[in-house]
Amino acid sequence: MQAGECVWEKKDRRCVSMKNLQVRNSLILLLTALIWGVAFVAQSVGMDYVGPFTFNCVRFLIGGIVLLPCMALLKKLNPPEKRADGSGKEKKNLILGGVCCGVALCVASCLQQLGIMYTSVGKAGFITAFYIIIVPVIGLFFRKKCGITVWIGVLLALAGLYFLCITEDLTIGRGDVLVFLGALMFAVHIMVIDHFSPLADGVAMSCIQFFVSGGLCAVPMLLFEKPQIGQLLAAWQPILYAGVLSCGVAYTLQIIGQKGMNPTVASLILSLESVISVLAGMVILHQELSGREILGCILMFAAILLAQLPPLPRKTGKAGTQENG
Template sequence: MKERTAVMMLMLTAIVWGSGFVMTDIGLVYLSPYQLMAGRFILAAIILISIFSYKLKNINKKVLIKGAILGTILYTGFVLQTVGLQYTTPSKNAFLTAVNVLIVPLIAFVIYKRKFDRFEMIGAFAALIGIGLLSLESSFTMNIGDVLTLLCAVAFAFDIFYTNKFVQKEDAILLTVVQFIVAAILSVIFMLLFDHIPTSIEAGGIYSIVYLAIFSTIIAYLLQNIAFQYTTATKAAIILSMEALFGMIFSVLFLSELLTFRMVIGAFLILLAIIIAEVKPTFRKKQANLIGKLKN
């Protein structure tokens, strides 16, 4: 039951992140990437501290260290993704970021010697192909933006993997609070280094910051971090890859993006990947029961 709830929470996270593509696109009309990220993380950190102030007394050294690691990894991913987007196309940026769905099981294998799960790997490849059909528009050539985006995918993969690992022993909400405090501090530092503090922000920019902070940051990451307690990192990465699917849907609805047959096929493959990852436990249970009956 808890695993089913976790899947629903991750699906909601993917939906919210998909809508975030639209709000980010709107926000970048009024603010630079560094200003938008700073506004997003600062507001998210302030709200989280206000809501969960009663939990702060339970923060210990382990939570601070693990939350700081997650916050640093998360902001690194966002910076690499944003800077990479300046040198590549949005479609390639989205596709290369989604490569994290394959990197997560590799991290588990290299660092912790966790064997590859064939169902999860099949689902991961199906999701990656589907995202490629959704995102890629022209010939696939590499440039500095693509390299930075691949590094961003590595960062997001480590974020998924270590969040999944840390929430097994620490309070998921406290980890999220520390994570975004650290991300907010880093966002201010990078904004001051590479940009400037905006003297005024138009309404469209404010709406984008508020939406991204509350929905794409606070709600989405709380849902993700809590859900990670009840599922594997690879399975979570596959489900979260639906972000690309929902990003397409919201882009078609609100940004008038043209829906093509190839995009429909890509969406189908992503859904198939989720089904493969989700039915695996049921299939194994039935297989074990069948073997048991044959032995008897």
């Protein structure tokens, strides 16, 4: 886009320069990362009152309810195009995508929630961020090639995980293992979203996934935890934060913020979630990391940055010409 061109926004009928739009969306994505980073604290504090399955069940149901008015608002601002055919297939993709995303999100979140019971908020945030490295690796099975920067990032991430999770006597904590398995499932969740998002409305699919996840979490909640109203009322602050802000608001902000943004830049901003989780754990919960764990965080963050960089240019046989690798 040339300098001086602008983007026309229907919302307020004003012309906004592309630069200003990107600055605004960058701030929106930064706010999203902030909400998600602090959410690790809410998840940790919430389990002082209720079990992990209860916490996830209630917060996902709240997140689904919060997205209902968001769906109505977005539909009003951007009315869907009327099409004579294909609506039945789109509805089928919407339901199937919502269910598949909901199952993956349920498994990933429950593993993460169980892991947070046995590890610190900061470590959980950085280990969870490992999904950014896992996604391009999984893509290899779908014939999506990775650049050299991704493989360097994988090696750095493995080294970071070693310092974060494995102690000097070569033992690994139960919580770290659970959070890592959760990161694997979050990578699967992203791949499922990647498949279905072009086929259906993203906000509607997210709303369905929250209700599906909440319903699935209700089964182990009733079998193993049997929550009481008093416990839920005692945990109302972390549950509402995780449900309203982390699920409902942050997801909507992500959709708005990523519009018109370079995906690499957007991912880099959102990856700050891991750093914020460490700072939030230190400030709010007074948790501290050892020098070994801080080194692991630094390596993990470097790996996350590398994984989001565009592939290095590759020279062709002709002098003076290049192509992306």
